[in-house]
């Protein structure tokens with residue numbers, strides 16, 4: 078069982094997950110490109126379904142799947158049960174890393190990425206995300222679910238086949254606690270509804286504005302070409318969003334990734350979905366961060382938490398829309 082450990086310096090939890098046990102030499106692989114070895118075929122490709130645990134959910138019919146949800150083979154979080162914190166003295170607080178860790182294989186086509194998905198595939202992917210969030214919301218002990226896409230080695234991907242990961246966890250992570258606090262500080266209106274209005278008025282950081290979804294290079298961008306995808310309809314929980322809004326967000330992500338690829342080539346990136354913790358009613362507005370990994374975090378940023386962004390969001394937007 079993996080373990081959560083509390084960092085008393087930051088008040089944030091750390092997960093110690095040794096299931097994928099590495100020898101020191103394995104870390105050298107992180108410098109290599111993401112590649113499936115020709116002797117071990119990709120377990121996410123059609124025809125290799127038996128190499129994975131049985132699917133939790135399959136979308137598509139007549140034998141040809143469009144999307145599969147499978148348990149992660151090396152789960153960071155696993156098993157049911159409440160978050161029982163154990164104190165081994167004043168400094169060593171731990172809890173079992175219970176939760177859900179699953180993989181959403183969102184296309185049977187190994188060579189595609191989200192940027193290449195057709196409308197049907199985008200629709201299925203966003204609908205499946207909503208279904209998984211709904212499922213996690215009803216799972217005992219799961220307080221928050223983080224959905225991500227890691228593309229490319231620099232973004233943490235270990236398999237090339239396009240996929241998303243969903244991690245359902247027993248606590249609300251620090252990043253979400255901080256964003257919710259931001260919504261609370263911005264009293265009187267919704268922070269992201271106001272952002273849509275303000276960025277539309279300013280104009281020169283709006284990368285796209287279509288079908289009720291606004292994509293901006295936010296004023297406060299901490300990394301080059303970072304984008305924020307905001308559905309116009311105010312809703313705190315992704316799982317409560319209208320189907321049309323979900324599909325439009327999926328299309329907007331595809332468009333954003335297209336622009337990034339046109340401008341920068343096939344760079345690594347992370348997609349990060351932020352939605353309210355399952356049973357929370359706090360002020361919030363669900364959204365997706367698109368973060369190209371074109372810049373490595375240096376010592377100052379690591380030491381202070383203060384990013385140094387070498388591309389102003391206004392310039393990023395001009396380059397992406399020019």
Ligand SMILES: [Zn+2]
Pocket residue numbers: 119120121122186187238
């Ligand atoms: Zn594959």
Ligand SMILES: [Zn+2]
Pocket residue numbers: 267268269270271310311312361362
């Ligand atoms: Zn809002």
Ligand SMILES: [Zn+2]
Pocket residue numbers: 256351364366
């Ligand atoms: Zn966020």
